[in-house]
Amino acid sequence: MSATTGPDAVGTQVLERIRSLLDDAGLDALVATSPEALVYAAGAFPPSLRTVRARLAAAIVPVTGDTEAVVVALEAPLMRQRMRVSRVTPYVEFEEHPMEATAAALRRAGLADARIGVELTALSFDAHARLQRALPGAELVGADELLSTIRVIKTPAEIAVIRDIGAAAQRIAAAACAQAGPGITERELGNLIGEGFAAAGGDELTMLVVGAGERSAHLNAPPTDRVLAAGDVVRLDVIGTKAGYHCDVARTAVVGAPAAEVTRVHDLLAEVHDRALEAVRPGAQSADVYRIYREAMDRAKLPAYHFVGHGLGITLHEEPFVHARTSVPLEPGMVLCIEPLTAIDGEFGIQIEDELVVTEDGCELITRADGLLTIGG
Amino acid sequence: MSATTGPDAVGTQVLERIRSLLDDAGLDALVATSPEALVYAAGAFPPSLRTVRARLAAAIVPVTGDTEAVVVALEAPLMRQRMRVSRVTPYVEFEEHPMEATAAALRRAGLADARIGVELTALSFDAHARLQRALPGAELVGADELLSTIRVIKTPAEIAVIRDIGAAAQRIAAAACAQAGPGITERELGNLIGEGFAAAGGDELTMLVVGAGERSAHLNAPPTDRVLAAGDVVRLDVIGTKAGYHCDVARTAVVGAPAAEVTRVHDLLAEVHDRALEAVRPGAQSADVYRIYREAMDRAKLPAYHFVGHGLGITLHEEPFVHARTSVPLEPGMVLCIEPLTAIDGEFGIQIEDELVVTEDGCELITRADGLLTIGG
Numbered sequence: 145m146s147a148t149t150g151p152d153a154v155g156t157q158v159l160e161r162i163r164s165l166l167d168d169a170g171l172d173a174l175v176a177t178s179p180e181a182l183v184y185a186a187g188a189f190p191p192s193l194r195t196v197r198a199r200l201a202a203a204i205v206p207v208t209g210d211t212e213a214v215v216v217a218l219e220a221p222l223m224r225q226r227m228r229v230s231r232v233t234p235y236v237e238f239e240e241h242p243m244e245a246t247a248a249a250l251r252r253a254g255l256a257d258a259r260i261g262v263e264l265t266a267l268s269f270d271a272h273a274r275l276q277r278a279l280p281g282a283e284l285v286g287a288d289e290l291l292s293t294i295r296v297i298k299t300p301a302e303i304a305v306i307r308d309i310g311a312a313a314q315r316i317a318a319a320a321c322a323q324a325g326p327g328i329t330e331r332e333l334g335n336l337i338g339e340g341f342a343a344a345g346g347d348e349l350t351m352l353v354v355g356a357g358e359r360s361a362h363l364n365a366p367p368t369d370r371v372l373a374a375g376d377v378v379r380l381d382v383i384g385t386k387a388g389y390h391c392d393v394a395r396t397a398v399v400g401a402p403a404a405e406v407t408r409v410h411d412l413l414a415e416v417h418d419r420a421l422e423a424v425r426p427g428a429q430s431a432d433v434y435r436i437y438r439e440a441m442d443r444a445k446l447p448a449y450h451f452v453g454h455g456l457g458i459t460l461h462e463e464p465f466v467h468a469r470t471s472v473p474l475e476p477g478m479v480l481c482i483e484p485l486t487a488i489d490g491e492f493g494i495q496i497e498d499e500l501v502v503t504e505d506g507c508e509l510i511t512r513a514d515g516l517l518t519i520g521g
Numbered sequence: 522m523s524a525t526t527g528p529d530a531v532g533t534q535v536l537e538r539i540r541s542l543l544d545d546a547g548l549d550a551l552v553a554t555s556p557e558a559l560v561y562a563a564g565a566f567p568p569s570l571r572t573v574r575a576r577l578a579a580a581i582v583p584v585t586g587d588t589e590a591v592v593v594a595l596e597a598p599l600m601r602q603r604m605r606v607s608r609v610t611p612y613v614e615f616e617e618h619p620m621e622a623t624a625a626a627l628r629r630a631g632l633a634d635a636r637i638g639v640e641l642t643a644l645s646f647d648a649h650a651r652l653q654r655a656l657p658g659a660e661l662v663g664a665d666e667l668l669s670t671i672r673v674i675k676t677p678a679e680i681a682v683i684r685d686i687g688a689a690a691q692r693i694a695a696a697a698c699a700q701a702g703p704g705i706t707e708r709e710l711g712n713l714i715g716e717g718f719a720a721a722g723g724d725e726l727t728m729l730v731v732g733a734g735e736r737s738a739h740l741n742a743p744p745t746d747r748v749l750a751a752g753d754v755v756r757l758d759v760i761g762t763k764a765g766y767h768c769d770v771a772r773t774a775v776v777g778a779p780a781a782e783v784t785r786v787h788d789l790l791a792e793v794h795d796r797a798l799e800a801v802r803p804g805a806q807s808a809d810v811y812r813i814y815r816e817a818m819d820r821a822k823l824p825a826y827h828f829v830g831h832g833l834g835i836t837l838h839e840e841p842f843v844h845a846r847t848s849v850p851l852e853p854g855m856v857l858c859i860e861p862l863t864a865i866d867g868e869f870g871i872q873i874e875d876e877l878v879v880t881e882d883g884c885e886l887i888t889r890a891d892g893l894l895t896i897g898g
Contacts, residue, residue, distance in 0.1 A: 178574070191741045194571075195728050195760070196838045197555070197642060218740045218826070221866070236827060238846040265574060269649040270641040270663070286647070331719055338715070342708055347743075351572050363595045364568045366724075383572075449595070450613060461573045469615040489598070 153301035154387075155187055155228040159205070165294045166207050172258035173206040174287060175246060175275075178266035180458040181291055183388040186211065188226035190219040200242035200271060203229060204249055212253065214246045243271050247278030261287025296455055296463045297477040302389065303501055306456065306479055307510050309346060309386035310499040313393040314511040316340035317380050321397045325520035326374055330354040333519075334367030337382060346386045350460065353381035353394070360396070361493035374400040377492035378519060383460055390460050392481050394497035397517035409446065409486060410494050410516050416440045416484045417496045417513070420452065424474060424482065424500060424507040430464050431471030437484050438468065446486045453482040456499060478502040479510075530678035531764075532564055532605040536582070542671045543584050549635035550583040551664060552623060552652075555643035557835040558668055560765040563588065565603035567596040577619035577648060580606060581626055589630065591623045620648050624655030638664025673832055673840045674854040679766065680878055683833065683856055684887050686723060686763035687876040690770040691888040693717035694757050698774045702897035703751055707731040710896075711744030714759060723763045727837065730758035730771070737773070738870035751777040754869035755896060760837055767837050769858050771874030774894035786823065786863060787871050787893050793817045793861045794873045794890070797829065801851060801859065801877060801884040807841050808848030814861050815845065823863045830859040833876060855879040856887075 162185060166174055176182050177200060182189035186203035193201055199216040201223075210230035215223045217234035224232045235245035250256060256279055262272070264286040276284055298306065320336040334354045341349055355365035356372050360379035372378060381394040398406060416437050423433050434452050441448035453466030456479050464472045466480065474480075483497030499510035539562060543551055553559050554577060559566035563580035570578055576593040578600075587607035592600045594611035601609045612622035627633060633656055639649070641663040653661055675683065697713040711731045718726055732742035733749050737756035749755060758771040775783060793814050800810050811829050818825035830843030833856050841849045843857065851857075860874030876887035 191728060191743065195836070197836075222739055222741065238827065238842065238844060264647040265645050267646055268642050269644055269646050270665070272646040288647070335716065335719065339712065342712065351568060362599055364599065366568065450615070459572070459574075465615065467615060 154299070154305060157299035157301050158184060159211070161294055161299065162205050163207050165290065166205070166261065169261070169290050170259060171207070171261045171285060171287065173204060173250070173253075173255050174261045174291075175250070176203040176205070176263065176291075177201065177271070178263050181263060181266070182213075183458045184291075184295060186213050187228040188223060188388065190215050190223055192216070192219060199237065202242065202246040203227075204246070204253065206253060206255060209253060212249050214242060214249050216242070241274055243274040244278050247275055250279060250282070255282070257281035259283045259285055261285050261290060263288050263291065292463050295457055297475060298457060298479050298501075299477075302457065303477070303479065305387050305389045306391070306499070307501075309344065309384070309389065309391040310393060310510040312341070312344035312346070312386075313382040313384070313391040316344065317382050317393060317395045318517060320380075321395075321517040321519050324372070326372055326399050328372050330356050330359070330367035330370050330372070333372070333378070337380070341382070341384055344386070346384050347388070349382070349384040350390070351381075351383040353379060353383070355379045355493065356399075358490050358492065361487040361489055361491060363487065363493075372399050372519060375403060377402075377406055377494065379493050379495055381495070381497065388458055390456055390458065391499070392456055392460055392497065393499060393511050394483055394485070394495040395513060395517050396494045396496065397519050399519045402516060406492060406494070407516075412440065412444055412446070413484045413486060413494055413496055414513070414515070417482065417498070420482050420484065421498070421500065421507065421509070424480065424502060426474055426476050426502060426504065428474045429471045430466045430474060431468055433482070434466050434468050441486060447488060449485055449487070452484055453480050455479060456481050474502050476502050476504050531676070531682060534676035534678050535561060536588070538671055538676065539582050540584050542667060543582070543638065546638070546667050547636065548584070548638045548662060548664065550581060550627070550630075550632050551638045551668075552627070553580040553582070553640065553668075554578065554648070555640050558640060558643070559590075560835045561668075561672060563590050564605040565600060565765065567592050567600055569593070569596060576614065579619065579623040580604075581623070581630065583630060583632060586630060589626050591619060591626050593619070618651055620651040621655050624652055627656060627659070632659070634658035636660045636662055638662050638667060640665050640668065669840050672834055674852060675834060675856050675878075676854075679834065680854075680856060682764050682766045683768070683876070684878075686721065686761070686766065686768040687770060687887040689718070689721035689723070689763075690759040690761070690768040693721065694759050694770060694772045695894060697757075698772075698894040698896050701749070703749055703776050705749050707733050707736070707744035707747050707749070710749070710755070714757070718759070718761055721763070723761050724765070726759070726761040727767070728758075728760040730756060730760070732756045732870065733776075735867050735869065738864040738866055738868060740864060740870075749776050749896065752780060754779075754783055754871065756870050756872055758872070758874065765835055767833055767835070768876070769833055769837055769874065770876060770888050771860055771862070771872040772890060772894050773871045773873065774896050776896045779893060783869060783871070784893075789817065789821055789823070790861045790863060790871055790873055791890070791892070794859065794875070797859050797861065798875070798877065798884065798886070801857065801879060803851055803853050803879060803881065805851045806848045807843045807851060808845055810859070811844050818863060824865060826862055826864070829861055830857050832856060833858050851879050853879050853881050
């Protein structure tokens with residue numbers, strides 16, 4: 145009926161998945177309110193949702209019947225272009241509370257007394273109370289875990305979108321390092337990545353990391369005016385979105401020739417990375433993948449991070465997390481980042497992060513690091 | 522004791538203000554959890570708070586005693602550099618819930634049975650429930666309005682920070698238009714603004730608008746690959762932050778010579794803008810300022826927006842909002858954007874937005890539009 149990939153295919157495949165799993169869970173509808181759930185259920189979220197807290201939005205997905213989004217009036221025209229729902233219903237800021245507008249839409253859809261899945265970790269205490277007051281007969285049920293379960297297995301169309309921007313992120317990081325030289329600042333290197341990302345059709349870099357020298361050991365280090373000097377380790381993490389889906393590809397570069405210690409630590413991480421990637425296959429336990437990393441770091445007396453990978457999709461970090469606290473069996477259709485890193489405070493940080501898709505018999509790499517990158521070599 | 526302006530002065534002045542107003546409200550402490558309240562109370566928020574929902578953070582400000590922040594361990598080193606609190610307490614992701622770590626910090630501070638102000642519109646239903654469960658003797662009181670009241674009057678140090686990046690935004694918009702020419706895309710024009718913004722020391726453009734032609738009528742239009750053509754109206758809104766505080770300056774440009782209708786509508790808006798700015802003074806009602814705009818638009822049969830201004834600070838849109846639904850008397854120390862706009866769907870949108878500070882006897886303009894800007898003129 146629909147193509148396997150492309151923007152329409154994402155919507156069709158995801159909607160089928162949501163409806164089927166809502167039904168299994170005995171819910172009549174989902175009311176998605178977080179930016180990521182809005183993207184998942186409806187294809188977009190109003191841009192000002194991020195900057196103006198009061199401008200809540202909701203996407204209503206009933207098990208049967210029309211989908212509907214409730215958004216602030218001023219962004220309704222843009223959302224009519226971007227969202228894949230049967231109807232976009234505007235509310236006027238300051239006149240009507242968005243949760244009252246959502247309740248009205250649910251009533252019109254015959255869902256006033258329904259079992260409704262909501263995101264308890266995303267919906268504010270106040271918004272939850274308003275929705276419940278406006279729909280006293282409805283049962284609001286936490287659907288956070290259900291949504292996570294639905295989203296963890298990507299549809300073929302979602303995988304195509306993630307593959308596209310992931311591969312671009314790898315190319316952009318390499319090209320920016322090739323173009324840069326000593327004397328460039330972290331910010332200028334970041335701008336090169338930003339230009340490449342825009343040229344690749346990316347929406348935005350949501351959390352670009354460019355950390356040079358001792359800053360390469362800071363985990364979430366945005367680019368600053370620090371000038372790159374010979375011998376600096378530079379850690380890059382290209383984190384952004386295209387068509388609502390994330391890329392997350394980290395590379396480590398060195399300005400000129402690497403110090404012997406840097407090469408030694410890098411080679412050790414690269415070997416761990418290889419072994420972790422080999423271990424990724426259906427049925428493998430995520431905690432076992434973490435153990436490969438953790439034990440190697442402990443043996444080498446290098447600082448280990450508390451996880452070595454995570455799911456990737458509409459959000460940057462999502463299930464399945466690859467760490468020791470909990471474990472999940474890997475399944476085909478999961479998209480993972482595997483990212484061994486070590487950060488030696490005050491000295492340097494090295495990270496090798498690639499994206500992959502779990503397949504029927506192992507995994508397919510979306511990106512693949514090939515040694516340390518060189519800047520001004 | 523401390524300087525009137527500068528980063529340290531922001532912290533000192535704000536902390537005094539919070540403590541004094543908490544005390545007046547009969548609260549023992551504030552637990553700030555939204556990004557904007559974390560910036561206000563503690564000077565910074567962990568960058569990944571925006572991208573990883575589960576990595577909640579809290580800033581604890583007791584009426585007396587040490588301030589403390591609870592943040593995810595991996596960002597604790599960065600937060601120790603950036604936050605102005607007595608102590609940064611890390612929690613380990615997946616091991617301890619951030620609200621349980623926050624409850625433990627409150628217990629250590631002797632606040633287990635205190636009246637604690639929390640943000641009910643920011644704290645999720647789930648986080649609120651966890652905090653209450655971990656502190657059964659505490660009374661969690663909604664402090665959203667109190668925080669808004671505290672933040673609406675800016676300290677001299679806050680005004681200095683806002684003035685700096687506001688003035689820069691005005692310069693950057695003008696310089697980008699002067700540098701651009703026909704054939705440039707919205708995205709390329711946006712990149713020029715981005716480069717200028719970085720050069721001015723800005724943190725990031727949180728919601729840059731670059732809309733050309735019929736897209737100038739879309740209210741929150743991020744730059745796309747649309748090519749600018751002769752006669753296009755181009756609406757720019759430079760929205761970003763520096764040192765945690767926003768700028769929001771909108772300008773309208775035309776590629777080449779403006780059409781007669783564009784000039785006519787612009788001149789009408791400019792006249793409304795002048796009259797609105799003249800009306801801003803202590804004691805003036807915000808609704809009366811809105812009425813100047815609304816009545817002029819209605820007379821001219823042009824589409825009016827439902828507000829014509831808003832407070833500006835750590836968040837883009839904050840109290841006082843300048844619209845007809847509610848009204849507040851303006852007070853010295855408020856920072857406002859006044860932004861008459863009209864958006865004619867399918868044709869063009871024109872907006873003139875300036876920033877100002879309400880003073881003892883009127884207002885002081887931070888920026889001042891000077892007619893339509895020209896691109897490739």
